[in-house]
Amino acid sequence: MPKIYNGEIVENRPIGGLFLLTVSIGEMVSVEPGQFFLIRIDREDIILRRAFSIFDADRDKLSFLYRVVGKGTRWLSEREVGYKLNIFGPLGNSFSLDSERSLLVGGGSGMAPLYYLGKSLKGDIKFLLGAQTGSFWDRELLLRYAEIGDLEIVTEDGSLGKRGLVTQYIDNSYKKIYACGPIEMLKSIRVDIPVEGSLETTIACGFGACRGCVIETRGGEYRRVCKDGPVFNLKEIF
Numbered sequence: 014m015p016k017i018y019n020g021e022i023v024e025n026r027p028i029g030g031l032f033l034l035t036v037s038i039g040e041m042v043s044v045e046p047g048q049f050f051l052i053r054i055d056r057e058d059i060i061l062r063r064a065f066s067i068f069d070a071d072r073d074k075l076s077f078l079y080r081v082v083g084k085g086t087r088w089l090s091e092r093e094v095g096y097k098l099n100i101f102g103p104l105g106n107s108f109s110l111d112s113e114r115s116l117l118v119g120g121g122s123g124m125a126p127l128y129y130l131g132k133s134l135k136g137d138i139k140f141l142l143g144a145q146t147g148s149f150w151d152r153e154l155l156l157r158y159a160e161i162g163d164l165e166i167v168t169e170d171g172s173l174g175k176r177g178l179v180t181q182y183i184d185n186s187y188k189k190i191y192a193c194g195p196i197e198m199l200k201s202i203r204v205d206i207p208v209e210g211s212l213e214t215t216i217a218c219g220f221g222a223c224r225g226c227v228i229e230t231r232g233g234e235y236r237r238v239c240k241d242g243p244v245f246n247l248k249e250i251f
């Protein structure tokens with residue numbers, strides 16, 4: 014059951030082009046890969062909590078990997094160790110863990126939920142991570158991914174790894190693809206094998222009540238990203 018925790022920040026630091034936030038919530042919490050938490054931003058001009066996927070979970074600690082894009086994430090990046098953070102979760106569905114040979118494709122900050130997913134999957138896994146340029150990643154972060162699976166990286170400017178878009182290097186020989194990243198990236202994954210993707214949209218209530226996060230499927234049905242997702246069979250969406 015999701016609940017509100019008053020967590021304490023034990024780590025919140027830049028790691029390449031991202032920030033790594035770890036919050037101690039004082040009790041064990043059971044979380045599934047792909048689920049997310051809503052973090053309250055204690056600024057008068059920000060009403061909606063901001064959504065962040067679980068990057069890692071260890072006993073009473075939850076970690077998030079986030080990119081500073083606007084007011085809320087800027088505020089978050091300025092919080093120091095010891096700050097009490099109000100977080101709500103775990104929310105949403107999760108990735109299925111039924112594949113034994115998996116390709117995990119992440120674009121930019123979309124790499125965040127794939128780490129805990131990679132730790133949870135059985136069998137062979139390969140991370141295929143893409144960014145505009147190599148300085149987006151910190152060596153420490155890439156090593157963490159490389160410890161639990163094969164790792165291939167792609168940059169648009171060719172400054173690190175292969176050059177181009179991450180989706181150009183998708184290999185169909187896996188049993189399943191798990192993906193997270195910008196909508197255009199997710200839309201361009203066209204393969205015969207199953208694809209599960211985590212979608213990002215603006216979240217309001219976070220638990221299915223307000224319908225503020227609804228998306229339309231290919232079949233014309235409506236789905237709530239916060240409750241029916243954020244993980245979807247992408248072939249039903251795009």
Ligand SMILES: Cc1cc2nc3c(=O)[nH]c(=O)nc-3n(C[C@H](O)[C@H](O)[C@H](O)COP(=O)(O)OP(=O)(O)OC[C@H]3O[C@@H](n4cnc5c(N)ncnc54)[C@H](O)[C@@H]3O)c2cc1C
Nearest residue numbers: 063064065066079080082083084085086122125213214243
């Ligand atoms: C289920 C879920 C999981 C997420 N997990 C992560 C994560 O692990 N790491 C991470 O860095 N981000 C994640 N996000 C995105 C994150 O919630 C947004 O970046 C954040 O809410 C932006 O808040 P802000 O106040 O800084 O930006 P705002 O001031 O609200 O917006 C600044 C700019 O960012 C754009 N923007 C805002 N929200 C999003 C969004 N969801 N997707 C794309 N563009 C957006 C706005 O259009 C605007 O251009 C997730 C979103 C969802 C729905």
Ligand code: FES
Nearest residue numbers: 217221223224239
């Ligand atoms: S944010 Fe309220 S239903 Fe999804």
